[in-house]
Amino acid sequence: MPEPHLRAADADRVAVAAQLGEQMSAGRLTVAEYDERLARAYAARTYGELETLTADLPRPAPQPAPAPFGAVHGVPACGWSGGPSRAAAWRNWAVTAVIVLAVWVATVIGSGELQYPWPVWVIGPWGAVLLAQTIGRGRRDDDRRRLT
Structure with missing residues (x-):
């Protein structure tokens, strides 16, 4: 994440909320912990506040970029x-x-x-x-x- 003192955007809050949901689905968070962290995620103003919500959780694996249409099997777009x-x-x-x-x-x-x-x-x-x-x-x- 960017510097902790910088203000977070709605998209950043949504990304953290999605990560919390994935962690709860994986069994790392209870429903109560998820609810509490989710409320704090949507109330967060800075990247630092968002970072504390996921600091004790494993980082998600980076997702590969989707292949361009038609690039499968060597067919050009x-x-x-x-x-x-x-x-x-x-x-x-x-x-x-x-x-x-x-x-x-x-x-x-x-x-x-x-x-x-x-x-x-x-x-x-x-x-x-x-x-x-x-x-x-x-x-x-x-x-x-x-x-x-």
């Missing part, structure tokens, strides 16, 4: 890394297309009359974007081959 992720994108599109077309066909059969083909608004734009990305990716690969 934007674009494709090639191969499997492109195939997976097309596979997801195809499965969705089959499902929405099956729903549409079932409603046509159930009603006995031809209905508006709404599945085109689900699978059409998505397929167009995938196609554009696939074609664009192929061109970038060709340009890289020519440069090397």
